[in-house]
Amino acid sequence: MSIFNDTHPELTRLGIKLDNVDSRYKPVWRMGISIDEMIYIARRLYPLIKDGRNVLDLACGNGLITVILSKLMQGSEFHAIDDWEKVAKHEVMRNIEIDNAKINLSDFRNGYELPYRDEYFDVVYSVMFLSNIGKEGRTKIGNEVKRVLRNDGRFVIVDTLVFRGKIKKELASLFNLEWYGEENGFSFFLYKRVK
Template sequence: MSMFENTHPELTRIGIRIENVDSRYKPLMRMGISIDEMIYLARRLYPLIRDGKRILDLGCGNGLITVILSKLISEAEFHAVDDWKKVSRDDLIKNIEIDKAKIALGEFTDQFTLSYQDTYFDFVYSVMFLSNIGKDGRTKISDEVHRVLKEKGKFVVIDTLVFRGKIKKDLGDKFKLDWYGEENGFSFFVWSK
């Protein structure tokens, strides 16, 4: 039996073992993306965040992207938060244990308030979350991410192309846009504090 039996071929290609990924990590409607797209986005995020010591996944959904990244950047301290309304925190805890990932799960203490100290993270990233929380939510998240990011820290946002203007407008007051790109129907923002 192969070491990578029952794992996704793209994960095998990058040397990561996550067995039965399609059955254990259910796609999340809020994110609207497939397992293949999550793997692709994790690979796109990797070079952007690989130098981070403390990294936060904001609105982690099923957690697959962070599980992959925690395996690629094993020396980093990963955290993941969600409101846990549309995804099972217990399922993610089981998957983290099965996949031997090192991820600390958190949650919002109230309407998008993060329970982390000021200037704690080198990188924060968010995939397909900001377009689902409205202008007030994006304003609150912007304040919170700015608070928890270290000076010169990066906030990487991946979202749908149709919301790129709103995201740029709502985050542009707090962050400096270092890079923007569009690829495969996604908008990629790299903001700095």
């Protein structure tokens, strides 16, 4: 029996209990970040999205960030989507059930089409995804996010510092950049959808 069966210390500070996080949530190659970094990112995302009622995690990977945020925002409706190539959807579903989280999982359609109605979400966030899909993918997903966001909805992006210029440039025609910050090797973008 491992001595690390208790919840992660940083989760305890957030008031969240998730047992065996390190063994159940496998890091996702596409994301390239550790479990500790996922917890840190969830903590940093929270103030940027905390008043969102309908929230989408765009390319959720192993789902840990979404589970943490859904626990912090229990009155919100959470959705998560991925192509499920780097992580098995059934494993994410199992962890959601174990952690008693309320998250609706979906699949991308035809590449990066989102299976949601227009102007449904208050907030869409994405962690370590846009840097992995190329310019054409970023343009397509940017248009899809704009379609599913309500007017004045927020698109929050966390990605590597290396791609900050490309992301800013490619999304400038779709969203207004409200805030940008850099911390611990990550870029944080807060965009707003405008008509």
